Amino acid sequence: MNILQVNSSARTEGSHSTALAARLVERLREARPDARLVVRDLSRRPHPALDEAALQALFTPEDARTPEQARRVAMDDALIEEIQGADVVVLAVPMYNFGVPAALKNWIDAISRARVTFRYTEHGPEGLLTGKKVYVVLTRGGQYRDTPADTQVPYLRMVLAFLGMTDVEFIYAEGLALGAEAEREAIAAARARIDAITEPLAV
Template sequence: MNILQVNSSARAFANGTGSFSTRLANDLVQGLRDAEPAATLTVRDLTGTPHPALDEATLQALFTPAEQRTPEQAARVALDDALIAEIQAADVIVLGVPMYNFGVPSQLKNWIDAIARARVTFRYTEKGPEGLLTGKTVYAVLTRGGVHRGQPSDTVVPYLQTTLGFLGMTDVHFVYAEGLAMGPEAEARALADAQAQIDQLLHSTETV
């Protein structure tokens, strides 16, 4: 089993010590590795190693045939190629996803823009779009200061379900840690509840 862990917290570069999403993602990954010691792990820290945003120069590079790209264009496309290769090789993807201003972090959006490439990770057919990143399991660890689960204010879950599903990843599981900014007691409850969700997911994986 190949595991890809993607940390998107602005605090992820500090080994996750200040990031709830990274800490919980670490716990989930450790549980997966305990269950399968031979599993390989790739960690993509989007704050420690920021990925550039999609801009006009990047689009020009992507739409230029490979043999005609300038060295600068080739280098820019290679950055996206590296992320695509990581997710293509992964059997399991663990995403650390804090909510920032009712959305995903810009770091994670840049990652999604990089891995979503026509004719590589999805394609359009006569029957409509077809995702090419199939056969993978995704765990998204969601951390929020308030409580948004099942509410109109939660735009993160629908966005991830739509985007990941478009790319072929439909086996997606969510772990919620909410109310983290609502006082010490609420924080402790949120972390304990998230850990219980992780334990349940890991147990379900073991018994399949």
């Protein structure tokens, strides 16, 4: 089993989303000691945004690209290879201003490539990243689950499904900014949920 962990917090240290995602990966590896892990930490290795230069590089035929364009496309290629090779994907996603971190959006833009990770057919778009289990660890300062303010879950569910990833489990740690006791309870609840999800895998 190949596991891909994607950390999108802006924090290099002390991130709740990263810590909970690492706990989930730890439990998965306890169940499958032979699992191979790749960690893509977007705070330590930020991926560039999709800008005009990147678009020009992507739409230039491979044999006509400049060395700079080839390097830019290769950066996206590396992320695509990671997601293509993963059986399990663990996304660590804090909420920033009611949305996903810009770093995660850059990652999503990089892995979303027509004719590679999705394609258009006469029956509509078809995702090509199929057969993967995705866990999304969500951390929020307030309480947003199942409210109109939660734009993260609908967006992630939609974009992951567009790419072919429909087996998605969301794990919540909410109320982290509502005081020390609320923070402790939220982290404990998320850890308990992680344990409950992963316990059957050890059987």
